[in-house]
Amino acid sequence: MTRLALRVLRDLMLVPLTAVLVYLAVMRLPYRADSDRKIATADNDARARLTAVLGDGSLGGAVEPWRRFFGGEPLGVRADPYTGADLRQALGRSLGLGARALLLALGWALALGVLRAATARRKVAALVDVAPALVFGTPLFLLALLAAVTAVEWGVPFQGSAWLAALVMAVAPGAFVGVVLSDALRAELVRPYVRTALAKGCSPARALLRHALPNALPALLDALAPVATSLLVGSFVAESFFGVQGFGRLYVRAAQDVDPGVVVVATSLFAAVLIAVSLAAELLRLAVDSRARKAAR
Amino acid sequence: MNVRALAGLGLLGALAALALAHAALSGGAVACPFGVDPQLPFETVCAQAVGGLWRSAALGLTAGAGGCVLAVAFALLGRRLGKGADLAVEKLAELFFAIPDVLVLISLGFVARAVKGGESVSLPWMMVALTAIGWAAPTRMVQNRLRSLERLDFIAAARALGVPEGRLLLRHLMPMAWDFLLAIFLMRVPAIILTESTVSYLGFGLPVSEPSLGKYLGSHWGLLLQGNWEAVVPAWALLVAMVLGFQQVGRGLLERSEGGRR
Amino acid sequence: MSALLEVTGLTVRFGALAAVEDVTFSVPEGGTVGLVGESGSGKSVTALAVMGLLDGASVEGAVRFQGEALLELPPRRLQALRGRSLAMVFQDPGASLNPAQRVLTQLAEPLRLHLRIPKADAEARAVSLLEAVGVGDAARRAKAYPHELSGGLQQRAMIAMALACGPALLIADEPTTALDVTVQAQVMALLRQVQAERRMGLLLISHDLGLVAESCAELVVLYAGQVVERGPTAEVLRAPRHPYTRGLLASTPTLEGQGRLEEIPGAVPELSAMPKGCRFAERCPQAQAACRAAPVPLDGGVRCLFPLGGGR
Numbered sequence: 067m068t069r070l071a072l073r074v075l076r077d078l079m080l081v082p083l084t085a086v087l088v089y090l091a092v093m094r095l096p097y098r099a100d101s102d103r104k105i106a107t108a109d110n111d112a113r114a115r116l117t118a119v120l121g122d123g124s125l126g127g128a129v130e131p132w133r134r135f136f137g138g139e140p141l142g143v144r145a146d147p148y149t150g151a152d153l154r155q156a157l158g159r160s161l162g163l164g165a166r167a168l169l170l171a172l173g174w175a176l177a178l179g180v181l182r183a184a185t186a187r188r189k190v191a192a193l194v195d196v197a198p199a200l201v202f203g204t205p206l207f208l209l210a211l212l213a214a215v216t217a218v219e220w221g222v223p224f225q226g227s228a229w230l231a232a233l234v235m236a237v238a239p240g241a242f243v244g245v246v247l248s249d250a251l252r253a254e255l256v257r258p259y260v261r262t263a264l265a266k267g268c269s270p271a272r273a274l275l276r277h278a279l280p281n282a283l284p285a286l287l288d289a290l291a292p293v294a295t296s297l298l299v300g301s302f303v304a305e306s307f308f309g310v311q312g313f314g315r316l317y318v319r320a321a322q323d324v325d326p327g328v329v330v331v332a333t334s335l336f337a338a339v340l341i342a343v344s345l346a347a348e349l350l351r352l353a354v355d356s357r358a359r360k361a362a363r
Numbered sequence: 364m365n366v367r368a369l370a371g372l373g374l375l376g377a378l379a380a381l382a383l384a385h386a387a388l389s390g391g392a393v394a395c396p397f398g399v400d401p402q403l404p405f406e407t408v409c410a411q412a413v414g415g416l417w418r419s420a421a422l423g424l425t426a427g428a429g430g431c432v433l434a435v436a437f438a439l440l441g442r443r444l445g446k447g448a449d450l451a452v453e454k455l456a457e458l459f460f461a462i463p464d465v466l467v468l469i470s471l472g473f474v475a476r477a478v479k480g481g482e483s484v485s486l487p488w489m490m491v492a493l494t495a496i497g498w499a500a501p502t503r504m505v506q507n508r509l510r511s512l513e514r515l516d517f518i519a520a521a522r523a524l525g526v527p528e529g530r531l532l533l534r535h536l537m538p539m540a541w542d543f544l545l546a547i548f549l550m551r552v553p554a555i556i557l558t559e560s561t562v563s564y565l566g567f568g569l570p571v572s573e574p575s576l577g578k579y580l581g582s583h584w585g586l587l588l589q590g591n592w593e594a595v596v597p598a599w600a601l602l603v604a605m606v607l608g609f610q611q612v613g614r615g616l617l618e619r620s621e622g623g624r625r
Numbered sequence: 626m627s628a629l630l631e632v633t634g635l636t637v638r639f640g641a642l643a644a645v646e647d648v649t650f651s652v653p654e655g656g657t658v659g660l661v662g663e664s665g666s667g668k669s670v671t672a673l674a675v676m677g678l679l680d681g682a683s684v685e686g687a688v689r690f691q692g693e694a695l696l697e698l699p700p701r702r703l704q705a706l707r708g709r710s711l712a713m714v715f716q717d718p719g720a721s722l723n724p725a726q727r728v729l730t731q732l733a734e735p736l737r738l739h740l741r742i743p744k745a746d747a748e749a750r751a752v753s754l755l756e757a758v759g760v761g762d763a764a765r766r767a768k769a770y771p772h773e774l775s776g777g778l779q780q781r782a783m784i785a786m787a788l789a790c791g792p793a794l795l796i797a798d799e800p801t802t803a804l805d806v807t808v809q810a811q812v813m814a815l816l817r818q819v820q821a822e823r824r825m826g827l828l829l830i831s832h833d834l835g836l837v838a839e840s841c842a843e844l845v846v847l848y849a850g851q852v853v854e855r856g857p858t859a860e861v862l863r864a865p866r867h868p869y870t871r872g873l874l875a876s877t878p879t880l881e882g883q884g885r886l887e888e889i890p891g892a893v894p895e896l897s898a899m900p901k902g903c904r905f906a907e908r909c910p911q912a913q914a915a916c917r918a919a920p921v922p923l924d925g926g927v928r929c930l931f932p933l934g935g936g937r
Contacts, residue, residue: 095477203607205557205577207564208599211584218588258720264678265715266735266786267708280725291461299465302565318565321473329473333466340461 070352077345085334086128092326093123115143120327131330141327142320148328153316157335160305160312163232164297170236171243171293175286178244183251184274201241206300210234210307224308231308235300239293243286250285254278287351294343298336368615374608378416378601385413397593401586403572412597415576418486419556420605422575425490427551430497431544437498438505439532453506459499464558465565467496472567483570493555501547508543512536542620549613553606560602576602628689629654629794629826630675635686637667637674642896644670647686648852649923650845652794655824659837659858661873662847665893668830669716671847672796675828676713677703691793708735712787716799718779722771728755728782729767735789754785758815777808781815788819794826801836813840834877838862846870849893849904856926866932868909903930 097116119140121127134141138151178197185191201209213234217224224230254260255278263273301314309315313332320328395409403411441452471492475484484492512518513536521535560577562568568578579598586594630652637645645667652658660668673679675688677695688695690711695703707713715721723731732751736742742750748767755763758781771779780800787795797816801809817840820827831837837844838858845855846867854867865871875887891908894900900907902917909916911931921928 095474097477199607199610200603203553203603203610205560205564205580205602207561207581207584208602211587215587258715258717259723261673261678262715262721262783262786263723263734265676265707265713266789267704267706267738268734269704277723277726281723295461295463299463299561302465302469303561306565318469321469322476322566324473324477326477329470333470336466337462340463344461 073348074345077341080341081334081338084337085132085330086125088333088337089120089128089131089330090123090125092330093120093127095326097324097326116326119143119147120330131327134327135331141331142325143327144323144325148316148320148325153313153328153331156311156313156316159228159310160301160314163228163235163305163310163312164301166229166232167235167239167297167300168293170232171240171297174236174240175243175247178241179247179251179282180274180279182244182248183255183278186248186252186255198241198245201237206234206238206303207307209237210304214307226309228308228310231304231310234307235297235304238300239296242296243289243293246289247282247286250282251278254281257281283354284351287347287354290347290350291340291344294340298339365615365619367611367618371608371611371613371615374604375612378605378608381601382413382416385409397597400583401591401594402583408594408597411574411579412576412601415574415579415598416601416605418569418573418575419559419577419602422486422489422493422559423552423556423609426493426497426555427548429490429494430551430555431501431548433494433498434501434505434547435544437502438509441506442509442532443529449506452502456499456502456506459496460503464496464554465561468492468558468562469565469567472562475567482566483568486569486573489559489569493559497551497555501551504547505540505544508540509536512539542616546613546616546620549609549616551613553609553613556602556606556609576605627654628652629656629691630828631687631689632671632675633687633689635671635674635684635688637670637679638683638685639681643850643899644682644896645674645850647923648847648850650852650855652826652828654793654826656843657820657827657829657841658843658845659841660828660830660845660847661832661834661837663832663893665849665896666847667850668832668847669798672713672798672828672830675796676707676711678707705739708787708792709739709790710793711796712790712792712794713796713798714780714783714787714800717803718783719771719776719803721783722779724771727768727770728774731771732767732782732786732789735786739790751785751789754789755782758782758785758788758819759811760785775808776804777811780804780808780812784812784815784819788823791823792825794828795820796828796830798830799832800829802831802833809836816840834873846873849899850896851904851928852923853905853928854926864934866927866934867905867929868911868933869905871933872908903928 093116097113117123119130119134119142121130131141133139135150135153138149138154140147140149141153142148178194182191182194185194210231213230214224217227217230222230251274255274257278260273260278263277264270268277298314301312302318303314304310305312305315306318313335316328317332317336319325320332395407397408397412400406400408400411437452437456441449472484475488476482518531518535521531526535556577559568559575560580563575563578564581566581568581569575571578571582574582576598580595580602583595583598628651632651633649635645635648636643648667648671650658650660660671662668670679670682674682674684675690675695677698677700684696686696690706693706695706698706722728729748729751732754733742733744733747736747736750737744740747752763752767755767760766760778760781766774766778771782774782780803784800795816800816801812804812813836816827816829819825827841829837829841841858843856844858844861846853846861846869848869854861854865854870861870862874865874869889872887872889876889878886889908894904894907900917902915902919903909903912903921906912906916911933913931916930921930
């Protein structure tokens with residue numbers, strides 16, 4: 067138990083550590099005085115503007131962007147800067163989008179996983195296999211493009227559509243989890259306890275869903291961290307493509323426009339999300355899998 | 364050689380043949396059936412797509428190879444320096460692996476813009492950046508492979524006979540890892556191509572005048588909404604075909620190399 | 626006594642290879658029959674074919690159970706019989722119980738599936754089933770996951786699960802092979818006890834002739850997918866007529882144990898290289914040219930042209 071607590075503590079320590087490192091690095095970049103629309107303006111040189119908003123770049127200054135983030139004050143260095151409030155609002159929007167995408171991804175993963183496992187030894191298996199291969203071979207923005215073209219054909223406005231964005235974000239992680247799940251299911255279906263289930267009168271569907279599926283679920287938890295990564299990247303692309311004013315789009319914009327304050331806060335938050343997800347996956351695994359729980363003791 | 368690998372190899376061969384055929388025919392009598400690039404009227408869609416294919420492939424191959432070389436170097440260095448270093452390499456690789464490549468590349472794009480200005484980065488810069496982020500996954504795989512090979516009896520026997528550690532690594536362990544290395548290299552290539560195309564789409568990639576497939580698609584996708592399929596679909600098809608080709612060869616080889624171990 | 630289970634001319638093929646060929650035997654109501662043979666002789670395949678649990682195999686012949694032709698039944702009807710009147714206990718209880726479900730849930734499942742008993746009642750009955758198969762502190766152990774129980778307790782739970790709906794026939798496939806020697810005897814005693822109490826048919830499958838001999842009234846000896854000898858246990862043990870059965874007996878240690886155990890020279894032929902004639906001929910001390918010439922029919926309970934003890 068103490069070992070577990072130590073691990074949680076260590077992982078949590080990574081969050082402020084990343085935030086400080088990113089801050090120190092970003093503040094030490096030799097910003098080019100690019101007069102038209104970047105950091106520096108005519109009356110003010112880049113460095114002075116930077117320190118005015120983000121502190122002096124010392125270790126103690128690392129709290130300054132966060133004070134502004136939580137206080138809702140201006141964080142950007144451009145003429146019309148993003149404020150902490152903008153960022154928080156965008157973050158909320160993205161979390162909602164991510165939750166929707168996760169839900170869609172799980173649904174489609176479950177369908178694909180069960181279908182792929184159920185058809186394992188039939189001729190249609192090759193057909194079912196083509197879907198994930200195509201998804202893995204297509205960059206996300208092309209999927210978004212397909213969705214947009216379809217939406218235009220159907221007369222649905224795609225600009226600003228959170229559901230379309232979520233749908234596109236869900237495709238790749240869903241396919242990934244679906245493949246992981248069905249591989250696990252195929253491995254479970256040949257285990258003796260499935261035969262026992264059939265021998266006591268379970269239908270093949272019940273043996274698959276009630277007996278094999280729960281045993282394949284820990285594999286799904288292992289796929290959680292890559293899914294979070296995939297959703298994060300998906301949010302960059304889908305939000306930019308569909309014009310959803312979310313955190314991913316804001317981050318891409320900030321990097322394009324060289325907006326250090328936003329980059330510091332966003333990068334650290336992304337790191338926090340990834341660390342939190344991998345921790346949650348591990349804890350969930352302990353909660354779900356009685357065998358893993360036994361091993362951890 | 365299994366079916367998967369052969370299918371992938373066939374796809375890649377067809378792509379290479381297509382690119383070579385284009386090189387032979389361009390400048391000559393045969394016009395590009397897809398017309399000219401609406402955004403750069405002095406280039407044909409064919410030239411843009413095939414040029415993008417070369418650039419994407421070059422990025423994928425060099426960065427994939429670079430990442431694998433780094434991976435082997437780190438894994439061997441870790442072994443050479445002892446258990447603590449080995450573990451440190453493992454933890455570092457795991458940490459790096461958890462960070463999405465696209466996120467790192469966007470941050471690097473931010474740095475590039477801050478330091479030297481401009482909207483795009485050069486091909487060599489992109490190669491270095493992609494190599495720098497691509498070492499983590501292969502490092503973990505090489506480490507795992509070396510550890511499982513290490514448990515084989517003949518390695519223990521060689522060690523018992525007093526074969527020095529360096530020789531053991533180079534003469535006994537590495538030869539068994541070559542096919543595996545080739546497989547992970549081939550699996551890295553499509554991952555890198557996809558990452559690069561995503562980053563290029565987001566505006567952190569190569570210049571519009573020398574696009575990779577991803578950059579071309581990223582700057583031309585709007586044409587699709589105007590119904591201009593001819594300008595977009597060739598590059599799209601080439602990208603999907605190349606990624607699928609590398610993926611299938613890589614997975615096929617990996618299956619074979621893992622099958623052979625059992 | 627009428628036959629509960631009648632297997633006639635059962636042949637199971639995987640692709641072109643026949644794992645079981647022309648197997649015929651029957652289990653009388655309340656009777657005990659032992660199916661004996663080395664590993665690979667087709668014992669388990671026979672049992673799984675009866676249960677209708679073979680995937681990807683072609684099954685020919687006839688299996689009649691309580692008057693119903695099992696092989697012709699629609700899948701749903703067969704599914705309704707499995708676990709209800711036709712139950713099976715498998716070899717490795719550790720792997721045959723679902724690791725993700727509590728023992729209680731697994732025990733209650735057949736009750737809920739077949740008898741439509743509500744969850745709470747089914748679970749209460751599951752606990753009393755565990756008590757009936759000699760599990761002490763049943764209420765607590767029912768709540769455990771399989772890996773938290775010992776091998777012996779796991780197999781008792783498997784048996785309790787098979788008995789849940791009061792089956793007419795129990796097929797036990799190597800029920801003690803995966804268990805410690807000390808536990809083996811207890812589990813066999815339990816099987817004998819419940820069989821006698823419930824007047825249930827028992828088909829006991831084992832490679833261990835001694836084990837089967839103790840528990841079964843009748844013996845069926847399999848070799849390379851064929852029945853080579855069958856008959857009442859006492860008779861077969863006293864005067865084996867097939868050379869293979871005699872070899873098997875001579876290689877089984879007994880308590881009286883006089884002299885050294887004999888071994889049967891050679892090995893079982895490969896599935897893909899079955900001889901045309903008698904399958905045991907290559908290892909048989911009495912084999913003659915006629916044995917290798919043509920398939921030998923099962924006649925009078927023995928598949929041998931020159932049975933021991935003379936005459937056929």
